Amino acid sequence: MRIWVPRDSAARSVGADDVAHALTESMPHARVVRNGSRGLLWLEPLVEVETPYGRVAYGPVTVDDVPSLVAAWSDAGAHPLRLGATDEIPWLARQQRLTFARVGVIDPLDADEYEAAGGLAGLHACLARGAQQMVEDVVASGLRGRGGAGFPAGIKWRTVAAQDADRKYVCVNADEGDSGTFADRMLMEGDPFLLLEGMTIAGLSVGADQGVIYIRSEYPDAVSTMTQALAIARSRGWLGSNVLGSAAAFDVSVRVGAGSYVCGEETAMLESLEGGRGVVRAKPPVPAVSGLFGQPTLISNVLTIAAVPYIAEHGPEAYASFGAGRSRGTQVFQLAGNVRCGGIVETAFGITLEDLVIDFGGGTRTGRPVRAVQVGGPLGAYLPPEAMSVAMDYESLSDAGAMLGHGGIVVFDDSVDMVEQARFAMEFCSEESCGKCTPCRIGSVRGVEVIDRIARGEDRDANTALLVDLCEVMRDGSLCAMGGLTPMPVLSALRDFSEDFTRERT
Amino acid sequence: MTPRFAPWSDETAREVLADINEPGPVLIALQALQAEFGYVHADAVSIVALRFNVSRADVYGVLTYYRDLLTSTPPDTQVRICMGEACQSVGARALMADARAWASDDIGVDHVYCLGNCALGPAATVNDRLYGRVTPGSLAAVVDRGHAS
Numbered sequence: 001m002r003i004w005v006p007r008d009s010a011a012r013s014v015g016a017d018d019v020a021h022a023l024t025e026s027m028p029h030a031r032v033v034r035n036g037s038r039g040l041l042w043l044e045p046l047v048e049v050e051t052p053y054g055r056v057a058y059g060p061v062t063v064d065d066v067p068s069l070v071a072a073w074s075d076a077g078a079h080p081l082r083l084g085a086t087d088e089i090p091w092l093a094r095q096q097r098l099t100f101a102r103v104g105v106i107d108p109l110d111a112d113e114y115e116a117a118g119g120l121a122g123l124h125a126c127l128a129r130g131a132q133q134m135v136e137d138v139v140a141s142g143l144r145g146r147g148g149a150g151f152p153a154g155i156k157w158r159t160v161a162a163q164d165a166d167r168k169y170v171c172v173n174a175d176e177g178d179s180g181t182f183a184d185r186m187l188m189e190g191d192p193f194l195l196l197e198g199m200t201i202a203g204l205s206v207g208a209d210q211g212v213i214y215i216r217s218e219y220p221d222a223v224s225t226m227t228q229a230l231a232i233a234r235s236r237g238w239l240g241s242n243v244l245g246s247a248a249a250f251d252v253s254v255r256v257g258a259g260s261y262v263c264g265e266e267t268a269m270l271e272s273l274e275g276g277r278g279v280v281r282a283k284p285p286v287p288a289v290s291g292l293f294g295q296p297t298l299i300s301n302v303l304t305i306a307a308v309p310y311i312a313e314h315g316p317e318a319y320a321s322f323g324a325g326r327s328r329g330t331q332v333f334q335l336a337g338n339v340r341c342g343g344i345v346e347t348a349f350g351i352t353l354e355d356l357v358i359d360f361g362g363g364t365r366t367g368r369p370v371r372a373v374q375v376g377g378p379l380g381a382y383l384p385p386e387a388m389s390v391a392m393d394y395e396s397l398s399d400a401g402a403m404l405g406h407g408g409i410v411v412f413d414d415s416v417d418m419v420e421q422a423r424f425a426m427e428f429c430s431e432e433s434c435g436k437c438t439p440c441r442i443g444s445v446r447g448v449e450v451i452d453r454i455a456r457g458e459d460r461d462a463n464t465a466l467l468v469d470l471c472e473v474m475r476d477g478s479l480c481a482m483g484g485l486t487p488m489p490v491l492s493a494l495r496d497f498s499e500d501f502t503r504e505r506t
Numbered sequence: 507m508t509p510r511f512a513p514w515s516d517e518t519a520r521e522v523l524a525d526i527n528e529p530g531p532v533l534i535a536l537q538a539l540q541a542e543f544g545y546v547h548a549d550a551v552s553i554v555a556l557r558f559n560v561s562r563a564d565v566y567g568v569l570t571y572y573r574d575l576l577t578s579t580p581p582d583t584q585v586r587i588c589m590g591e592a593c594q595s596v597g598a599r600a601l602m603a604d605a606r607a608w609a610s611d612d613i614g615v616d617h618v619y620c621l622g623n624c625a626l627g628p629a630a631t632v633n634d635r636l637y638g639r640v641t642p643g644s645l646a647a648v649v650d651r652g653h654a655s
Contacts (some may be wrong), residue, residue, distance in 0.1 A: 009622070009623070009636055010622075010623050010625065010626055010638060012636065013623050013626060013629065013636040013637050013638035014626055014637075014638045014639060041625040041626055042625065042626075044626070176620075176622065177619065177620055178620065179588075179590025179591040179592045179593070179619065179620045179624060180590070180591060180592045180620075180624045181620075181622075181624065182622040182623065182624055182625070185622040217574050218618065218620065218621050218622060219622055220634060255534075256537065257574075258533060258536075258537060258572035258573070258574040258575055259572055259573030259574035259575075259618075260571070260572055260573060261619060272533060273530065274529075274530035275529075275530030275531055275532035275533045275534065275535075275568065276530070276532065276533070276564070276567075276568060277567050277568055277571040277572075278571065278572070293529060293530070334624065334625070335625060336592040336624030336625045336627070337591065337592040337593075337595035337596065337624065337625075337627065338595040338596050339625070342624070342625025342626070343625050365596065366596075374591055378590070378591060378619075408592075408624070410591050410592045410595060410624070411595065412595045413595070416595065421591070421594075424591070424594070428619065431619075432619070
């Protein structure tokens with residue numbers, strides 16, 4: 001009998017290790033598998049057990065529940081925490097999991113299970129198809145960068161492939177610093193071979209033989225899982241001088257960040273990978289032409305690269321058949337903050353924010369009304385409930401004065417003070433700015449001060465006009481998104497929650 | 507309680523750096539020193555500069571840029587409370603205010619922007635172990651347990 005208890009760090013943060021230990025002690029003949037998380041995070045630790053009818057889920061399980069669970073399993077399996085067959089839980093069944101298909105299902109470090117569950121099919125297909133065709137397939141799939149910018153991935157692949165250089169790199173950006181996002185982390189902890197497979201396909205297609213994964217230091221479990229997966233992949237010949245027995249060479253290394261949000265910006269990440277301060281570089285040249293150590297470099301987010309094996313295996317049309325408008329495929333949304341049912345929702349672009357926050361999320365965890373939803377991380381807009389009918393794709397969000405970012409959705413109830421949130425956006429920028437551009441480095445400090453004056457009621461109209469002006473300077477005068485987009489949450493708060501800025505405070 | 511880190515020594519530092527051969531090694535070198543000693547001693551700037559043939563200014567610049575890199579010994583117990591928006595929405599500010607009240611020389615309390623546990627906030631780490639759905643009471647209890655052992 002197999003029992004699954006997630007090893008995902010979110011599950012561990014609420015006691016999964018203790019539950020796994022207690023189950024191992026109580027059921028010496030069972031095999032306790034430490035899988036990734038299914039992404040139903042409010043139910044963690046979510047324990048699954050093998051039955052004649054498939055895997056059945058129980059959760060959230062505490063150590064105190066273990067004796068009654070063990071008793072239930074020796075009988076018909078009835079238990080107050082029983083959620084039914086895992087795959088039939090509506091929250092999961094309604095999703096379209098292409099990238100997260102195996103996350104939570106398999107043991108992330110079991111290479112045989114990875115292959116048995118369809119792993120490596122994309123890489124085999126890529127080797128059969130050839131590099132040039134693979135690049136064109138990524139173009140045709142409509143895949144866009146999932147890190148936030150939404151740049152067409154295929155165009156980047158073409159650019160790197162066209163460069164004539166002795167050495168090219170594939171850099172995966174796993175510096176997932178946006179609050180409200182955790183999909184990169186869960187993918188690396190739950191299906192690390194998928195990322196390595198995607199990187200290998202990318203490397204072979206653009207002519208790079210070295211890959212680097214830059215993981216933020218706040219993700220020690222992801223670093224550990226990726227490092228172990230790397231060693232296993234090498235020992236199996238999935239990486240190395242003859243990838244899967246072919247003549248192609250590709251290898252990967254893992255690098256760990258050091259606590260700098262702006263290193264998620266691609267050129268700051270390159271500086272950090274070269275061992276320096278994470279200061280943003282001016283573009284051009286774009287990294288696809290001159291990136292890591294001056295060589296052509298394909299930089300992509302974890303989720304972008306992780307979508308590639310599906311495209312390679314099933315073809316670009318299959319991937320592009322999901323989505324809306326110019327946003328093709330699926331997006332891994334992350335429901336976070338004050339939300340009753342938080343976790344991973346992978347579904348085609350075009351679902352509304354309301355569907356995500358209310359239907360999937362179940363409203364707030366506190367049970368109070370939703371007042372604001374921040375979409376796209378600390379640089380994303382705060383949207384009021386009236387705006388929640390917006391379709392979740394790149395263009396629709398942009399039209400609504402917001403952005404998709406990395407797909408994080410943070411819910412706030414009616415106790416939120418939007419002046420505090422606007423102030424925090426500026427404070428965060430002042431702390432995390434790399435310091436290169438004056439509007440970002442100094443403007444953010446001034447922004448905090450101006451918002452404080454507005455909150456105190458000093459020359460409210462004049463200071464509000466000053467804040468709007470400052471935001472314009474930051475937006476137009478900063479090299480990267482740090483200074484350029486910090487105004488988005490500030491101005492959205494000012495626009496849609498102006499009552500917070502004008503009320504008297506005690 | 508056994509110390510978490512080795513005491514600083516220039517000789518050990520040079521040994522730690524001996525095996526580092528990556529291109530662009532300065533950040534890796536400083537991270538390796540911190541993993542060994544818990545912080546980066548002031549002497550490390552010259553040692554790293556000499557080992558990799560870069561200027562001391564370059565090494566110092568990197569050392570002072572990154573939040574993770576410490577220039578003095580960390581407290582026995584280091585608590586980091588996530589102050590990202592997702593954790594703010596479920597009470598991180600109150601949690602931080604409470605923790606500040608019991609912070610001491612031995613128990614450091616600092617903020618961090620996002621631990622990737624945004625659906626189970628407020629999140630915090632105690633000596634790098636991650637906790638979710640933290641309350642002022644549960645965090646204080648974890649710290650008390652760890653500090654007593």
